[in-house]
Amino acid sequence: MRVLAAGDHFVRPGLIIAALRDEPGLADVDVAELTLPWPHEPFGPVGGPESRVIEASGTEEQLIEALAGAEVCVTQMAPFTAGVFAARPELRMVAVSRGGPVNVDLPAATRAGVAVSFAPGRNATAAAEFAIGMMLAAMRRIPTADAELRAGRWRGDFYAYEEGGIELDGATVGLVGYGAIGRIVARVLRAFGAQVLIADPYTDPETARADGVEPVELDELLTRSSVVSLHARLTPETKGLIDAGRIARMRPGAVLVNTARGGLLDYAPLPEALRTGRLGALALDVYDLEPPPADWPLHSAPNVVTTPHLAGATRQTAHRAAAITAAEVGRYARGEKLAHPAN
Known part of the structure; x- marks a missing residue:
């Protein structure tokens, strides 16, 4: 199984990878990395005026390229639009490391057969x-x-x-x-x-x-x-x-x-x-x-x-976010029911 750790400058790819390695059965999982520009660049809607993705970082093209061969993606901000799901039919799961998957078009994910989870309580x-x-x-x-x-x-x-x-x-x-x-x-x-x-x-x-x-x-x-x-x-x-x-x-x-x-x-x-x-x-x-x-x-x-929307900005929040999503990937890999399904 190949996993894309699509982190940013808060929930860093390294935190995601470390959490995945600590999860039983995932110590040797194949992981690719992508670093998105948030928060150094503001998040926003991605995918055009009809898109359901309202808070995301990076571009569809960037994500599609990074997802090559990936079955699972762990991310906080990557823009999972209908176009991304259409371009990567091999994708089967997206684990979003935030309190709600607002960076994912959930109906499109469901149509594509992609399970989406999120991380309630992380902050x-x-x-x-x-x-x-x-x-x-x-x-x-x-x-x-x-x-x-x-x-x-x-x-x-x-x-x-x-x-x-x-x-x-x-x-x-x-x-x-x-x-x-x-x-x-x-x-x-x-x-x-x-x-x-x-x-x-x-x-x-x-x-x-x-x-x-x-x-x-x-x-x-x-x-x-x-x-x-x-x-x-x-x-x-x-x-x-x-x-x-x-x-x-x-x-x-x-x-x-x-x-x-x-x-x-x-x-x-x-x-x-x-x-x-x-x-x-x-x-x-x-x-x-x-x-x-x-x-x-x-x-x-x-x-x-x-203050500029900083309530959740602690290092412990970033670590918890990575750990919650890594645990969901572990459940997926073992064929278990997800703890925090979004679709």
């Missing part, structure tokens, strides 16, 4: 820790204070009562979504002494209560929480979930954090909500348009913390 710890960091940064104005001091301004006035931040200890924090990431965030918040509310229609209420969190409806969560953090998956049902109406229901001065997906949030009302104090602070790692344009209104809004 859960990284994303959860990052969300906590964003909460603290927004609640205590850490980036603003840092920027002011670097600019030569000693902002002792930040100690004034009206400028003071809020603590997690004793605060009510609402988590919208209670999957793998949300559960880790809740555990850390409880260690800080926060009361945690969760809104997730797919979570069993008794399970949530056993975890020490309180399940409530979304509107109740918004009205009770001093901090609201988004951790839901982006689906047709959750797109625009937090819109102007729901922002208006939030407690005056509440902190809103989005490290999940940009599409969960309506960004248009946010600048005004910050200027009026409806929102006390906003922390964002994801956006409706990535990267945001230079004239983006939130660049000039007060009390905003922004």
